[in-house]
Amino acid sequence: MPEAMDASPGAAAGGLAGRLWRGLRLPLGDPLAVFGLMIYVLFILTAVFADQLATHDPTEILYTPDYDLAADRRPGEDGYILGTTSLGRDIWSQLVYGSRSALLIGLTAAVMVALIGTLVGLVAGYFGGWVDAVLMRLADIAFGIPFLPFVIVLSAFLEPSIWNVVLAMALVLWRDTGRVIRSQVLSLRTRAYVEAARVCGSSDLKIVFRHIAPNILPLSFLYGSIAIGWAILTEASISFLGFGDPDTISWGTMLQDAYASQALSTRAFHWFVPPGLCIILVVVAGFLVSRGYEEILFPKLKE
């Protein structure tokens, strides 16, 4: 009895750190989620050790020993792992450094979107009334903003930077997360155990964070992982349209570069397939991981 007592109420009362740790419990039971995690780990390692992995400076224009431009090399040719671009830049090194900006944008945008959306959804759904009305009208306004043009306008007003995408997502994309989580909270707050918590004296704050929030966490993760994909895709679109930061190498700028150099017509698949593949992998990994979280947080799904 004493051990059982210590373990669980302790965790329940263990404060924010304990709850966060439980929230971050990695979904190692589901093979697909493990696959997703492995992709994340791979990209995170790549981003961290980019300096070691890259063979060249990604923006450096490379020359042969005879001072010819080392452009349009095929993979493996002259020791360039993935060949070079039409301007003589090393594609492999660009791909490696691209993972840095992708993860930076993706993760910060995901955190912003999931955090803002979750808080808005929780507050609106639980407290209802005028708070709900105000927040949902704000969401309506956000829904009325066309996202890509908004990012473009924002980029035009601000310095070109990858952070524009993060800012735009934080300003606009919380709307989906907020709406969905609000509707979930509306149904959760009528659950008998929420009422039971109130009867036994739990405050609103405690009910929201202990009884309701953990149940919508998989939704937050889901929308967070969608946001990772969206952020990377949006950054790619913005770069592709030429509004990106020309000094930052990202998979989007690589695609834009390849497109502008008509890589498709020269059949330079080694140039645009790898960044495209990387984008797809990271986005898919997000979904796989959130699926795994869902099974952890709703143990009944499994049994």
Place this chain on the structure above:
Amino acid sequence: MSGPRAGVPLIEAEDVAMHFRVGSALSALVGGRPALVRAVDGVSLTLMRGESVGLLGESGCGKTTMGRLLLRLLRPSAGRIRFDGEDIAALSGAGLRRFRARAQMIFQNPFEALNPRFTIAAALAEPLENAGIPRAEWAGRIERAMELVRLPDPGQFLARRPHQLSGGQLQRVVMARALLLDPDFVVADEPVSMLDVSVRAGVLNVFREVRARLGLTAIYISHDLALVRYVCERTVVMYLGRVVEDGPTEAMIEDPLHPYTRALVAAVPTPDPDQSHAPLPIGRGAPDARNPPSGCRFRDRCPLAHDRCAAEAPRPTRIGARTVYCHLHG
């Protein structure tokens, strides 16, 4: 029960009403008057300390709403509820926390009354934590409560989660949770209706036993007269948001005064072929709480209704220990 303070009212509800607005604000704007559901419409109820009262009625009669009002899970649209002399609507902060520790609920569906993500130990720790009970006392209190509800060997349940327990076990845990803080008042909302018939008796017996042992003041909400008879000395019959009859359970079953009570009593199947009450045919029309009939709420289903029933609402009439709201007795 005959404690030292028996005969002192613990709960006094005066003319309590709970009206719910249905439909959105927009439809109310377009349609003019918003539709009101009068779930509870002028109920007065006094519970003496240690008394156990059955709240009886069909679905939609407002019995569950009344239970939730008494626990301040809802705030009444009108009327006043006093708990131990204090108006519960005025409670806040520490006063409300004290009230929460003293008034508890046993839920209808034990499968939903416990957070599926919490272990039983965590679920039981929550009220203790809220009430500020020192952590050192938790284990002892939990053990005592588990003993009260006859959950043998509580250690084996504590680390489990609700979906790993049976319905009967869960309902005992729910009861234990309600009893942890030594409450004075418990509302049991059809606590066995979601349970398998085979375990109902066990849970009911535990409820009866615990109530008697702790001298709890209890409200037992049910639509089943036989269950109420088993656990409550006094019964309050509700119909469409109002009380129709209130009095000692046995006397009520022997000689129901209100036509609706008669119908309820007659509807209980008995093994006796020569049952004493002829069944009373009442209309089957489901009552609509949005448009209740004028005068007596029951008149459109009542075979004995006369002109006066439509004209005025019956006033309470005391007959012995009982109170009945019917013009036949007025």
